[in-house]
Amino acid sequence: MPKIKINNLEIMAEDGSSVLQAARNAGIIIPTLCYLKDIHEEGVCRTCLVEIDGEPVLKTACNTKVTEDMTIKTESENISFARKEILKTKLLNHDKNCVDCERSRTCYLTKLCEAFDVLDAETLEKENFQAVDNFSVSVVRDLNKCIACGRCVNVCKYVQASNILYKNEEKNRVYCNGDIALAETNCVNCGQCIVNCPTAALSEKDDTEKVWKALLDKNKTVIVQTAPSIRVALGEEFNLPTGKNVQGKMITALKKLGFDKIFDTNTGADFTIVEEASEFVERFKSKKNLPIITSCSPAWVKFCEHNFPHLLNNLSTCKSPHTMFGAVIKSYYAEKMKINPSDIIVVSIMPCTAKKFEAQRAEMKGTDFADVDIVITTRELAKMIRGIGLDFESLEESVFDDPMGEASGAGAIFGVTGGVMEAALRSASEYITGKSFEKLEFEEVRSLKGIKEATINIAGENIKVAVASGLSNAKNLLEHYEDYHMIEIMGCPGGCVNGGGQPIVSNDEKNFGAYIQKRADSLYEADEKLSIRKSHENPILIKIYDEYLGKPNSEKAHKLLHTHYHER
Numbered sequence: 001m002p003k004i005k006i007n008n009l010e011i012m013a014e015d016g017s018s019v020l021q022a023a024r025n026a027g028i029i030i031p032t033l034c035y036l037k038d039i040h041e042e043g044v045c046r047t048c049l050v051e052i053d054g055e056p057v058l059k060t061a062c063n064t065k066v067t068e069d070m071t072i073k074t075e076s077e078n079i080s081f082a083r084k085e086i087l088k089t090k091l092l093n094h095d096k097n098c099v100d101c102e103r104s105r106t107c108y109l110t111k112l113c114e115a116f117d118v119l120d121a122e123t124l125e126k127e128n129f130q131a132v133d134n135f136s137v138s139v140v141r142d143l144n145k146c147i148a149c150g151r152c153v154n155v156c157k158y159v160q161a162s163n164i165l166y167k168n169e170e171k172n173r174v175y176c177n178g179d180i181a182l183a184e185t186n187c188v189n190c191g192q193c194i195v196n197c198p199t200a201a202l203s204e205k206d207d208t209e210k211v212w213k214a215l216l217d218k219n220k221t222v223i224v225q226t227a228p229s230i231r232v233a234l235g236e237e238f239n240l241p242t243g244k245n246v247q248g249k250m251i252t253a254l255k256k257l258g259f260d261k262i263f264d265t266n267t268g269a270d271f272t273i274v275e276e277a278s279e280f281v282e283r284f285k286s287k288k289n290l291p292i293i294t295s296c297s298p299a300w301v302k303f304c305e306h307n308f309p310h311l312l313n314n315l316s317t318c319k320s321p322h323t324m325f326g327a328v329i330k331s332y333y334a335e336k337m338k339i340n341p342s343d344i345i346v347v348s349i350m351p352c353t354a355k356k357f358e359a360q361r362a363e364m365k366g367t368d369f370a371d372v373d374i375v376i377t378t379r380e381l382a383k384m385i386r387g388i389g390l391d392f393e394s395l396e397e398s399v400f401d402d403p404m405g406e407a408s409g410a411g412a413i414f415g416v417t418g419g420v421m422e423a424a425l426r427s428a429s430e431y432i433t434g435k436s437f438e439k440l441e442f443e444e445v446r447s448l449k450g451i452k453e454a455t456i457n458i459a460g461e462n463i464k465v466a467v468a469s470g471l472s473n474a475k476n477l478l479e480h481y482e483d484y485h486m487i488e489i490m491g492c493p494g495g496c497v498n499g500g501g502q503p504i505v506s507n508d509e510k511n512f513g514a515y516i517q518k519r520a521d522s523l524y525e526a527d528e529k530l531s532i533r534k535s536h537e538n539p540i541l542i543k544i545y546d547e548y549l550g551k552p553n554s555e556k557a558h559k560l561l562h563t564h565y566h567e568r
Contacts, residue, residue: 004070013066020048020061023074024512030074031083031115033090033108033198034149035062037511039158045149046086047112050074058082080116087113088121093172094199095129095144101200102383106504108198109147130173135181137360138189138205138353146201148172152193159493160192161472162303174201186306186568188471190299190491191353191377191500196510204353204501208384210374214345215258222345224259225325226250228266229351229415229496230378232522236503236515237382238392243518245526248397253385255398263404265348266411268325269423272296273410273535274545275561276318277427278552280486284432284463289313291466291484294420296320298358299491299500301565303471308478309567317562319371320358321414322348325404327366327560332548333404341367347374349381351415351499354491366560377501403540409440409527410535416520417469417495418445418452421488425456425465427536433459440533446524448494448516451477453484469495494520 001012006023013022018041023030034045043060050061053071058079061072073079090109096119098104113119133141153165153174164185168175176185194202214222235246254262280292295301295316304311319327326348330341348355358364359372376384385392399405410426413419422442429437444454445465450473453466464484468474470493481487492499497519505515532538549557 002066002068002070004066004068004072006072007074017066018062019050019052019059019064019066019070019072022066023061023072024508028074029508030061031112032062032507032511033112033147034151035507035511036151036154036196040149040151040154042150045090045147047083049079049082049086051076051079083112084116084118087116087118090147091118091121093128094147095142101145102203102206102379103200103504107200108507133181134205135183136187136189136205137183138356139182139187139191139194140203140205141176141182142201142203143173143175145199146173147199148174149198150174151196151198152202155192155196159470159472160188160190160491161475162186162188165193188299188302188306188491189354189357189500190471192492194353194500195498195502195504198507204377204379205356206380207356207374207376208380208387211347211376211384214347214374220343220345221260221339222258222347223261223263223329224254224347224349225263225265225268225322226254226349227322227351227415227496228269228412228523228526229499229502229519230349230381232415232497232519232526233351233378233502234382235392236505237379238385240393242505242509242513242515243520243522245522246392247526248399249392249395251398251400252395253390253392256390257384257388259347261401261404263325263329264400264407264411265322265325266407266414267404267538267540268321268323268328269411269414270408270535270538270541271324271328271561272318272321272414273420273423273427274541274552275324275557276316277424277431277536279316279318280424280428281431282553284485291481291487292316293481293487294489295565296414296420297354297489297491298352299354300471300474300489302354302357302568303474303491305565305568307475311478311481312565312567314481315565317558317564319364319366319561319563320355321411322350322355322375323358323364323366323371323563324561326364326371328544329404330367330369330371331560332544336403341369345373346371347376348372349378350375351378351496351502352492353377353500355501363563363565378503379501382503406532406538406540408535408538409530409533411538412523412526412530415496415523417448417490418467418488419495419523420490421445421465421467421486423535424486424488426534429456429458430534430536432461445488448520450493469493497523
C-alpha cells in the first residue's frame with residue numbers, strides 16, 4: 001500500500017489505484033466529466049487534472065496510478081485556470097440553451113461550469129447546429145449537446161455489447177456507425193447511453209404531452225400502472241434519500257395529476273410468474289426448449305432477436321408484466337366495469353426506455369387494441385409532478401385502487417437482478433412438489449454480480465439456474481446456455497432499478513456510491529413486509545383465473561398474456 005500525500009494529507013493508498021480513487025477514498029473530491037469507473041478511464045475531458053511533484057505538466061487523476069511517496073495537489077491556480085479553459089472549449093461546440101433543456105437540473109457540464117464560473121463563455125454558432133435525431137421511439141440524440149466524452153460509446157460497446165456508437169475525432173461528436181439514425185441501427189433501446197451521458201446529448205423520447213392530452217379527454221378512462229422500481233427511485237428526483245420507497249406519495253401525486261385509476265404493475269408481475277413458472281414446469285417435464293429464458297426485459301428480447309435468433313424458441317412466451325397487465329385491464333377489467341376497451345388508455349410508468357419500444361410492437365395486442373398505449377419513465381413522471389407545482393415531500397400517503405391493487409412480494413422484487421428468478425422459483429418449486437414451502441428467499445440468485453449461477457434441488461431434481469444483468473454479461477453467459485434449465489436476463493446492469501429511465505445520479509454517486517444496491521434493498525424490504533409473498537397466492541389472480549382465464553397457460557391465458565418474437 002503506497003504512502004502518498006494529497007493536499008498535505010498523508011494517506012495509505014490501495015496498490016494499483018488511480019489518484020482519483022485514492023483521493024476519493026480519503027474523502028477528497030476531484031471533479032470529473034468523462035470518467036466512468038471500470039468502463040471509461042481514458043482522461044478525455046481532462047477536468048480531473050492534478051499537480052504531481054516532479055511532473056512538468058498537469059496529469060489526469062483518473063488514469064494516473066499512485067506510486068510510493070507521490071505528492072499531489074488537487075487545487076491550485078494552475079489547475080483552476082486549466083479546468084476553466086477546458087470547460088470553455090467544451091462550450092464552444094455545445095448548445096447552451098440550458099433553460100428548456102431536459103437535463104438542466106442534472107447536467108454534469110452545467111454543474112462544473114457553475115463551479116468554475118465559465119457560463120459566460122462563447123457557445124455554439126447557429127450555423128453549426130445539426131438536426132436532432134428523434135426517429136427512435138425511445139431515445140433522442142442531440143449532437144449539439146454532445147461533448148464527445150465517449151462515455152456512451154464505451155457503455156454501448158463494453159457494458160451492453162451493442163457497439164452502436166462511435167466517436168468521430170474529426171467532427172468531435174459521437175455518431176451511430178455509418179452516420180445513420182439510431183432507429184436504423186440494432187439499438188435495443190435500453191437507455192444506458194442516456195443515464196451515462198453527462199449532458200442531454202442523449203435523452204428519452206418525451207411522451208408526457210401524450211399523457212396530458214389523454215388526461216384532458218373526458219371521454220377516456222385513463223388508467224396508470226407503475227413498476228416496482230419507480231417507487232424506490234422517484235424520491236431522488238425530489239432530493240429524498242437514495243432508494244427511499246415513496247409508494248404512498250407517488251400514488252397521491254398520480255391522483256392529483258388526474259388519473260382515473262392507479263394500479264400496481266406488481267400485479268402484472270404476479271401474472272407473469274404464474275404463467276412463466278407453469279411454462280417452465282411444462283418444459284422441464286417434457287425436456288423441450290430448455291433452458292427457458294425470461295422475456296420480461298424488452299432490451300434483452302430485441303438483443304436476442306438480433307444476436308441469438310437460434311434461442312428464440314427458448315424465450316418464455318410470456319409478455320412482460322406491464323403488457324400482461326394492460327391486456328387484463330382491456331379485457332377482464334373492461335368487461336367487469338362495463339367500459340368499452342376502446343375508451344381505455346393504459347399508461348405505464350416504467351424505469352426503462354425500451355418499454356416505449358415494446359409497447360408499440362405489433363405482438364403486444366392481447367385484444368383488438370394495444371395492451372399499453374403510452375409509456376413514460378421515472379424522469380418523465382417527475383417532470384409532470386413538478387409541472388403542476390406539487391411539493392412531493394409533503395404529500396400524504398395513499399394506496400393503489402381496487403379491484404386490481406393487491407400484489408405479492410414476489411412481484412416487488414422483479415425490479416432487481418435475480419428477482420424474476422427468485423419469484424419464479426417460489427412458485428415453480430410448489431408447482432413441482434405440490435407442497436407449500438416456508439423458505440421463500442433464494443439467496444443464491446441475489447447480489448448485484450453481473451452473472452450468478454446456482455443449483456436448486458427441488459423434489460430430488462437438481463435445477464440449474466443462471467442470472468445475468470447487462471447485455472455483455474448475457475452474451476458471455478449464453479456461450480454455454482445448454483448448462484442450465486432456467487435463465488433470467490435483465491438488459492440493464494443491476495436490473496430495472498438501474499434502468500435507462502431512472503433518475504440521473506451525480507458523477508460521484510455513479511462511480512463511487514451504492515445507489516443501485518440501495519434501490520434493490522428497498523425492494524427486498526418491501527417483499528419482506530408483505531403478507532403475500534408468492535405470486536400464485538395473490539387473491540386477485542386467483543379470482544381472475546377462476547372467473548375469466550381458467551388456469552395458467554390455458555388457451556385464453558395464451559391469447560391475452562403470451563406472445564412471440566422474430567429474427568431481425
